[in-house]
Structures are given as structure tokens and as C-alpha cells.
Amino acid sequence: MRNASNLRETARLTRHPALDGLEMLAATYRDHAYALHTHPTWVFGVVTAGVERFRVGRTDNLAAPGSILVVNPEEPHDGEKGCEAGWSYRTCYPSPGLMREVADELELADLPMFSSAVLPAPDLARSFLVAHAGAGAEGAVESEAAMLVALAAIVRRFGDGRAQDTGAGPAGSAGRLALYDDLVTADLAVPLRLSALAAAAGVTRFQVIRDFKRTVGTTPGRYVRDRRVRRACDLIGEGLPLAAVAAETGFADQSHMTRAFKTVKGVTPAAYRAATAG
Incomplete structure (x- = not known):
């Protein structure tokens, strides 16, 4: 060591x-x-x-x-x-x-x-x-x-050998999370408000926050950031220029994407692209 x-x-x-x-x-x-x-x-x-x-x-x-x-x-x-x-x-x-x-x-x-x-x-x-x-x-x-x-x-x-309960059932917070995820990932470049998620699920904005906390243990904002970074990984792997990746995934600019990307992946988008290309 x-x-x-x-x-x-x-x-x-x-x-x-x-x-x-x-x-x-x-x-x-x-x-x-x-x-x-x-x-x-x-x-x-x-x-x-x-x-x-x-x-x-x-x-x-x-x-x-x-x-x-x-x-x-x-x-x-x-x-x-x-x-x-x-x-x-x-x-x-x-x-x-x-x-x-x-x-x-x-x-x-x-x-x-x-x-x-x-x-x-x-x-x-x-x-x-x-x-x-x-x-x-x-x-x-x-x-x-x-x-x-x-x-x-x-x-x-x-390992316990049992599948984790991801809460993907049809009712309650877990059911609403599936709807939220569809709305978030439909177009990551479009800013999404809590009010839009609440209206789609027929609940209050406070309930949306509780649903994310109860089901995935995080905030709606962090959830959106995670999904943007995941999509950025896909687009980088497809060879899209980093500036275009940032725009398509809803980041303000490439620098914004780089900061968010490293907090999740531990490396910059450029380093990730090099690894993917290799």
C-alpha cells in the first residue's frame, strides 16, 4: 500500500x-x-x-x-x-x-x-x-x-441472492416515479418544473418531492442531473462533440456539463470519451 x-x-x-x-x-x-x-x-x-x-x-x-x-x-x-x-x-x-x-x-x-x-x-x-x-x-x-x-x-x-425491491409497482410513490422518469427523459434539453411533474401525476409539488425522497432517496433536481449524465455518456460513446452533448442533455454549456459529469463519474467528459474510444 x-x-x-x-x-x-x-x-x-x-x-x-x-x-x-x-x-x-x-x-x-x-x-x-x-x-x-x-x-x-x-x-x-x-x-x-x-x-x-x-x-x-x-x-x-x-x-x-x-x-x-x-x-x-x-x-x-x-x-x-x-x-x-x-x-x-x-x-x-x-x-x-x-x-x-x-x-x-x-x-x-x-x-x-x-x-x-x-x-x-x-x-x-x-x-x-x-x-x-x-x-x-x-x-x-x-x-x-x-x-x-x-x-x-x-x-x-x-450477496443475498434476492432481487432488490425497486418500488416499481403500479401504485403510490413508486408508480408515480415511473411517470416522472418518462417525463424527465423524454427530452432532457427541455427545462422541467416540479409543477409539470405534479400536474402529470395529479399531486402537489410537495408530494413530488416526497415521492423522490421515499423511492430513490434523492431530490428531483439530483435525479434529473443523474439522467442527464447517463444520457451524456451514451452520446459521448456515439462520438457526438462534447459541446453538442451538453446542449442535447440540457446543461447550460460544456463547462456546466463537465462539473456535473465529474461529480457523478469521477472523470471529465473528455477523459470518458478517451476511455470509450479506446
Whole structure:
């Protein structure tokens, strides 16, 4: 492990083409802080130096070197330094398709979810780090297998094997959230007001706020930002110029998009584009 006092900010995002385009981040942060956000994927990571402090839902967590951190899909979470020097870690973001493959291998009835955000398993942490570090080296088959084995080992020991209740039922807050999502994502370039969401659902603006808080644990504004960043990722992957991406996803300008993008993805849109192109 490196000396935490010598940490210097870096961030490198790559993709593993053999693992459903698995996003893999190796980063060191001293002053960067993630805003509260969500992912449509899982998050698995291991801290290699320093300490990360992060909130998942209403729970505060500290991840020290050797800690495995896990976040389930759509769980609101943030991240910042947990000590003065900051933290270094390696993370990846497995898709539902990849996790379905892992679940099938382990003969789980449902996709695995995790009740704890920090997992005490130094042996699994070491295996994960070896697999992550080897993903960019020679031997694509070996690195592909190593990551699959590392993820399966974490799921086998800590995953509950039951699908998370995402609240997608037809009634109440969850049912209204589906309607809100349709309105938000229909045209991200169009400014959306709470009054429009409230009118569409036949509720008050206060109820809209409660629905977001109760169902996804965040505010409507943060939810819209997350959806804009997700769409920006898609458009960047399609090769659209960054200025055009910003305009199409509703950001005021490219600088605005860059600030929001980094608080969610940990890297700039330009760095994300380079990783996607690679």
C-alpha cells in the first residue's frame, strides 16, 4: 500500500470489452468529492491508500485500505476523502447483464444485492485488485476470467441472492416515479418544473418531492442531473462533440456539463470519451 501522505490526484477510466464493456476506474483523489448520485449498475471497489468516506442512503461509511466497497443499483451515494490525504481506489461498474451471468453461475434465483456497503474480506480484496490491475495487460482471456472469478467470490460470500425491491409497482410513490422518469427523459434539453411533474401525476409539488425522497432517496433536481449524465455518456460513446452533448442533455454549456459529469463519474467528459474510444 502507498503512503497516504504522498497521494496525488489522478483518474483513469477504461472499459473491458470482454465483460459487457465493464467500466473500470483507477483513481486517487485529494480534494474531489462525489455529489449524491446513482448508477444503473453495481459498484464494486477496493481502497488501496488513504480512507474514503461515503454515504449510501442514510448510512455513513468509512473504507480504509483493503476494504471492499459495494453499492447496489439505483442506491443514492456520494464520496469524499475520509482523511486529510484523500484516498486511492480501484472500482468497476458491472451491468445487470454481467451480474446475471454471475448469479446464474452461482445458481441464484435473483440478482445479488448487498446489505452492507463495506465488506471485511482482505483475501477477496486482493483478488479483486489483481484482476482489476491485470485488465489492461497482456492476456485478455486471463484478465476476463480473473474479474469474473473475483466478482463471483464477493457475491458468493456477501450477496443475498434476492432481487432488490425497486418500488416499481403500479401504485403510490413508486408508480408515480415511473411517470416522472418518462417525463424527465423524454427530452432532457427541455427545462422541467416540479409543477409539470405534479400536474402529470395529479399531486402537489410537495408530494413530488416526497415521492423522490421515499423511492430513490434523492431530490428531483439530483435525479434529473443523474439522467442527464447517463444520457451524456451514451452520446459521448456515439462520438457526438462534447459541446453538442451538453446542449442535447440540457446543461447550460460544456463547462456546466463537465462539473456535473465529474461529480457523478469521477472523470471529465473528455477523459470518458478517451476511455470509450479506446
